[in-house]
Amino acid sequence: MKNPRFKRILLKVGGESMIGNREYGIDPQAALEVAQKIKSIHDKGVQIAVVIGGGNIFRGIAGSKNGIDRATADYMGMLATIMNGLALQDALEKVNVSTRLQSALDMPSVAETFIRRKAIRHMEKGHVVILSAGTGVPYVTTDTGASLHALELNCDVFMKATKVNGVYEKDPMKFPDAKRYQTLSLKDAISMDDVQVMDTSALAMSQENNLAVMIFKLFEGDNLEKAVDGENIGTYVSNDVTTKLV
């Protein structure tokens, strides 16, 4: 078996990966499929911290547009990520992957409080650590939580698994001729007005601390295994590359 290129990764799984064929919420079958993907790289010995999103249940921005105070709506969004975290934990344990669920918001009866050194120790022992509630503060999203956790947990790379296979110059759903970026410098990613790669705070944190971000589609063949082997199967966003379309 080939040794994976990355020994410890931060995997960001968007809430939408948990929806399956539903319009909203959690489809246990979809959660199992996410779990199987994670298991495939866990079996290779990769240490994994998963930051789980909450967009399939609640996003603060949407709540605030409907009249809820923004910070309150963001806390509701963070609670949504804890629900997803529990669902992912359940699915991973069902496929025999040992897990620990941590939360940036204290909720001791359902999840451990996030403690950096404990999270590292869990990974060293072979547990997948699921990190919920993002950063624990409002006005950002779980992408910022993922950058932050990737850095403080000394992860080799931040992998953002999405429903699209990378970053496009324009919306590929609306424009079938849209081209994908193979590589994207973090500087360009921050300054692009029309394409939102992720939170500016997540990009800025990655840029300032030299953290590379791989963006790719989770549900496409063995993409996750390829990514841990160092293959660029989507868009590679880093300080070390120049921006190039496919």
Ligand code: UDP
């Ligand atoms: N959130 C927050 N602070 C954080 C992480 C998340 O306030 O550090 C809130 C925010 O409202 C966000 C919601 O939780 O919209 C769900 O997370 P996110 O939108 O990142 O989920 P995803 O799009 O990844 O499914």
